[in-house]
Amino acid sequence: MNRRSFLSTLGGLAAWGGLAVSDPPLFGTATVRPRLDEMHTKAIPSSGEEIPVIGLGTYITFNVGTNTRLRNNCADIMEAFFERGGGMIDSSPMYGSSEEVIGYGLDRLDSAESLFSATKIWTRRSSQGPVQIDDSLDLWRIREIDLMQVHNLLNWQDHLETIREYKDEGIIRYSGVTTSHGRRHRELEQIMQNESVDFIQLTYNVLDRQAENRLLPLAKDRGIAVIANRPFRRKQLFHQFGNDPLPDWVSEIDVENWAQFFLKFIVSNPAITCAIPATSQLEHLHENMGALYGKMPDEEQRRRMAEYVESL
Amino acid sequence: MLPFSFESLFAFFGEYNRSVWPAAIIANLLGAVLLYTFYRKAETKPRLVFIVLGMAWLWVGAVFYMTHLAMLFFAAPYFGGIFLLQGLILLWTGYSRSEIIFRDGRDYKGIAGYMFMVFALLMYPVADGLLGTGWPDVRFFGIAPEPTILFTLGALMLIRPQAPFNLLILPIIVSFVTLFTTWVLAILQDWLIPFAAIAAIFFIYGYDGGVDGGKNSEYIGQQNLKG
Numbered sequence: 195m196n197r198r199s200f201l202s203t204l205g206g207l208a209a210w211g212g213l214a215v216s217d218p219p220l221f222g223t224a225t226v227r228p229r230l231d232e233m234h235t236k237a238i239p240s241s242g243e244e245i246p247v248i249g250l251g252t253y254i255t256f257n258v259g260t261n262t263r264l265r266n267n268c269a270d271i272m273e274a275f276f277e278r279g280g281g282m283i284d285s286s287p288m289y290g291s292s293e294e295v296i297g298y299g300l301d302r303l304d305s306a307e308s309l310f311s312a313t314k315i316w317t318r319r320s321s322q323g324p325v326q327i328d329d330s331l332d333l334w335r336i337r338e339i340d341l342m343q344v345h346n347l348l349n350w351q352d353h354l355e356t357i358r359e360y361k362d363e364g365i366i367r368y369s370g371v372t373t374s375h376g377r378r379h380r381e382l383e384q385i386m387q388n389e390s391v392d393f394i395q396l397t398y399n400v401l402d403r404q405a406e407n408r409l410l411p412l413a414k415d416r417g418i419a420v421i422a423n424r425p426f427r428r429k430q431l432f433h434q435f436g437n438d439p440l441p442d443w444v445s446e447i448d449v450e451n452w453a454q455f456f457l458k459f460i461v462s463n464p465a466i467t468c469a470i471p472a473t474s475q476l477e478h479l480h481e482n483m484g485a486l487y488g489k490m491p492d493e494e495q496r497r498r499m500a501e502y503v504e505s506l
Numbered sequence: 507m508l509p510f511s512f513e514s515l516f517a518f519f520g521e522y523n524r525s526v527w528p529a530a531i532i533a534n535l536l537g538a539v540l541l542y543t544f545y546r547k548a549e550t551k552p553r554l555v556f557i558v559l560g561m562a563w564l565w566v567g568a569v570f571y572m573t574h575l576a577m578l579f580f581a582a583p584y585f586g587g588i589f590l591l592q593g594l595i596l597l598w599t600g601y602s603r604s605e606i607i608f609r610d611g612r613d614y615k616g617i618a619g620y621m622f623m624v625f626a627l628l629m630y631p632v633a634d635g636l637l638g639t640g641w642p643d644v645r646f647f648g649i650a651p652e653p654t655i656l657f658t659l660g661a662l663m664l665i666r667p668q669a670p671f672n673l674l675i676l677p678i679i680v681s682f683v684t685l686f687t688t689w690v691l692a693i694l695q696d697w698l699i700p701f702a703a704i705a706a707i708f709f710i711y712g713y714d715g716g717v718d719g720g721k722n723s724e725y726i727g728q729q730n731l732k733g
């Protein structure tokens with residue numbers, strides 16, 4: 195049984211808001227080897243396939259060009275990510291050399307069976323859609339892409355059509371569209387209402403919560419998986435709150451640091467499938483992956499988390 | 507937003523220098539020849555100057571931006587286009603405007619021009635080495651944008667009575683565009699570029715005096731026949 199089918203079978207476990215949970219809390223430090231059967235996963239509504247709730251973004255952090263030292267650092271990050279139970283890696287042609295660096299990392303790893311590849315089409319030109327898909331396959335050095343998204347809704351009509359064609363051919367498994375920074379939510383809502391997409395990606399974190407009003411309930415209703423990007427507002431949350439103490443009660447939800455606080459707030463939202471923090475630091479990766487384990491906040495605890503941050 | 511970090515950008519400079527080696531040496535030698543010629547001769551004819559500057563801008567556009575940085579930055583080809591255009595403008599000016607004279611003036615304008623050129627040739631790599639990620643992750647005149655802009659502004663400040671405005675438009679625009687990268691990535695030494703652009707505008711178009719400035723400097727320039 196490979197990791198993917200293994201994770202699918204976890205779907206039957208006790209669920210909280212669609213979250214498969216485990217009993218003995220295990221929350222992470224770098225030294226503790228995680229038990230992968232204890233990590234939190236959520237089901238992709240359109241298929242029931244389970245994916246780990248913490249993924250890995252690659253914007254800026256993986257755009258390191260041809261420098262071997264920096265490439266190896268990215269490969270180390272990927273290795274630790276998979277070891278700690280990670281699945282989804284998100285990228286885009288917009289992120290410069292990131293896709294190529296992912297391919298380099300995958301090549302260096304013995305095994306990346308749990309990889310859930312997510313990338314994007316980012317071009318106004320319809321004819322470039324298939325070209326970018328083929329490029330991504332080459333750059334990642336894979337034969338099939340799990341999720342292909344239309345980046346920032348750019349020419350989404352034509353690109354979704356292209357993605358469907360690739361899905362029919364079995365080269366792409368899921369379709370999606372992305373936005374960020376709270377932009378173009380109305381257009382995103384229309385796509386969610388009228389089109390068949392498996393995933394949407396948007397910005398959601400403890401400060402950016404506009405999506406809670408309409409988009410997240412709609413995603414639940416329509417059975418669309420949601421990826422939360424900019425979970426740390428690109429470091430801004432650490433700059434803003436990182437020097438403040440965590441409240442005592444976070445031990446109730448197995449939170450050891452601010453990164454886990456921010457991430458658990460996001461992925462405990464029942465409508466969110468996965469958050470994709472980016473990092474170039476192994477230490478940060480381990481902190482972030484800790485949010486895959488241990489108790490998750492319930493509705494009341496989520497409210498307290500948001501209130502605490504607002505009070506700072 | 508810029509899709510790369512400070513560390514990745516400087517690592518890129520190192521990889522780039524290696525892959526175009528020994529272009530950095532050749533470009534710096536040509537820059538040094540220009541500087542020496544300006545200094546040794548009271549008046550320098552434009553052809554050689556514009557050929558060297560034009561080739562430098564063409565190289566930065568075609569090789570630095572379009573061939574190399576494009577791997578990291580989707581907007582690099584657009585910057586490359588601007589550098590190519592400026593390269594052509596400089597070459598065309600050298601071909602068609604033989605009356606333009608670079609003069610070894612020792613007024614404030616001339617001294618500032620020399621300082622910019624010296625900084626572009628010698629100090630930029632040193633500043634990059636000290637404030638960036640170390641050798642060889644540094645930028646050189648003629649093959650990387652910022653020192654090339656700085657050297658060009660410095661050279662244009664030696665044109666008397668003043669540089670044609672069309673030669674300055676694109677260098678000044680790109681000087682201010684670099685502010686964004688300077689600000690976002692906190693590249694301390696690059697603050698010199700917009701500062702140099704403002705100084706160039708001031709000295710070339712808004713200033714006609716100084717220690718030996720204005721008419722006097724024209725006179726001294728003519729007396730100072732060393733070359």
Ligand SMILES: NC(=O)c1ccc[n+]([C@@H]2O[C@H](COP(=O)([O-])OP(=O)(O)OC[C@H]3O[C@@H](n4cnc5c(N)ncnc54)[C@H](OP(=O)(O)O)[C@@H]3O)[C@@H](O)[C@H]2O)c1
Nearest residue numbers: 251252253372374423424425426427428453471472473474
């Ligand atoms: N429209 C779109 O499709 C879109 C838009 C935006 C983002 N995205 C996706 O979402 C991903 C995440 O968003 P993002 O990269 O913009 O921002 P982010 O994940 O909110 O923040 C990344 C920053 O947080 C820092 N960080 C990570 N873990 C940390 C920790 N434990 N402690 C302290 N600092 C930490 C990282 O710095 P270090 O390197 O120092 O750790 C990095 O600078 C992107 O990489 C991309 O894949 C998609």
